[in-house]
Amino acid sequence: xFSSHGPSVRELAVQGLSSIxxxxxxxxPKFDHTPFRTxxxxxxxxxxxxxxxxxxxxxxxxxxxxxxxxxxxxxRLCRERVxxxxxxxxxxxEAERTQAPLDGTPAVDFVRxxxxxxxxxxxNSYDLAVSFGAFGHFLPSERPALFSGVHAALRxxxxxxxxxxxxxxxxSPVWWAVTGFDxxxxxxxxxxxxxxxxxxxxxxxxxxxxxxxxxxxxxxxxPLEQFGRxxxxxxxxxxxxxxxx
Numbered sequence: 001x002f003s004s005h006g007p008s009v010r011e012l013a014v015q016g017l018s019s020i021x022x023x024x025x026x027x028x029p030k031f032d033h034t035p036f037r038t039x040x041x042x043x044x045x046x047x048x049x050x051x052x053x054x055x056x057x058x059x060x061x062x063x064x065x066x067x068x069x070x071x072x073x074x075x076r077l078c079r080e081r082v083x084x085x086x087x088x089x090x091x092x093x094e095a096e097r098t099q100a101p102l103d104g105t106p107a108v109d110f111v112r113x114x115x116x117x118x119x120x121x122x123x124n125s126y127d128l129a130v131s132f133g134a135f136g137h138f139l140p141s142e143r144p145a146l147f148s149g150v151h152a153a154l155r156x157x158x159x160x161x162x163x164x165x166x167x168x169x170x171x172s173p174v175w176w177a178v179t180g181f182d183x184x185x186x187x188x189x190x191x192x193x194x195x196x197x198x199x200x201x202x203x204x205x206x207x208x209x210x211x212x213x214x215x216x217x218x219x220x221x222x223p224l225e226q227f228g229r230x231x232x233x234x235x236x237x238x239x240x241x242x243x244x245x
Contacts, residue, residue, distance in 0.1 A: 007034065019194040020137055021087050024066075028090030031067050032098075038069045038132040042237075045226040046130070046163055047073045049239050053222060054159060058127035060106070061085065061153055063115050063146075064134030068095030075105040078128060084110045085118065116142055118149035126153050129160045135203045143208070147215035151244055160217065160242040163224060164205055166234055208240070217242035 007015070007030045015023040024031070031037060060074035065084030074082045086092050092110045099108050113119045115131075116138070129150050138146055150160050168175040178200035189195040205221070212219050219242050223235035230236055 016188070016196060017192060018196065020196055020198075022194075023196060024088035025090035028067065028088060028094045031091065031094065032069075036133065037067070041226070042132070042163060043070055043073050045224045045237075046132075046161065046239060047077060048226070049222055049224060050077060050128075050161060053239075053241065054128075057159075058155070059083070059125055061122070061126040061129040061150075063118075063129055063131040063150060064137070065095055065110070066091045066133070068099050068110075070130055070132050071095065071099050071108060074128070074130065075108065078106050080106055080127075082106045082108045083122070083126070084108065085113050085115065085122075086110070087112070087114050115149065116145045118153055122153045124152060124155055124158075127155055127158045129154060129158065131160075131162045135162075136198050136200055138202075139197060139199075140202055140207060143211045144215060147212055147217070147242075151215045151217060154244040156244060158244045160212075160240075160244075162240050163237050164203070164208065164221075164240055165237050166230060167204070205238070205240075212240075212242045216244065218245045219243075 007027060011026065011030070015027050018026065027034075057078045059080040060078035060082045062068075062070050062074060062082070062084040065071065065086050068084055071082060071084055084092070084095055086095070089112055092112055096110055111119055111122070115134070154160065168178065182199045182201050185196070185198055189197070209219050219240065221238040221240050223229075224237040224239055225235070227235070227237040
């Protein structure tokens, strides 16, 4: 499915009926051949915006790093070490396989851990934390633990950066597609165990901003102009910059 190297419909079905951890362990070898991998266009836009807004950083942390799509970006933005954290051992194995050491770039290490309870060994030693494509796996009630863990991993003045899209209007076919997907997932999780949490409409900017501030961040957003603006002038995508103050 998606390409000749991607997963079959049967493989996706098995993944969808598994736990999040087991599902991604199964999908890991073919994950980069699916649309679920963060597009390079998004990674490039975030890297360019961070470089313009902040310059370079010390140490970098990728929260829910998956197969390591954002690791290259962090290696270019950061002068010190880069760490990727993910719950899935399979995804981490793929990240380690694809992220070979490169001369002149920071060393990379990968840590298995739950983003809702980041390993204490990370300490408050990072200047930049990023996350891409993972927030649908967290219920709104889990955001405070997620954000508090990232806050604890950052040094004073450190930045937690991630993109967030503009609300989709109900007149758009995409709104109906994601709403339908979320409804199917809610039914699936009501009748099948273990649950597989993945929702597209549980991460609104207003609620996210409130939870970030409660965790101790100051919050600003910067338009990702590379994706243009909506007819009313609002940016289609923003980069959230949450700073440990």
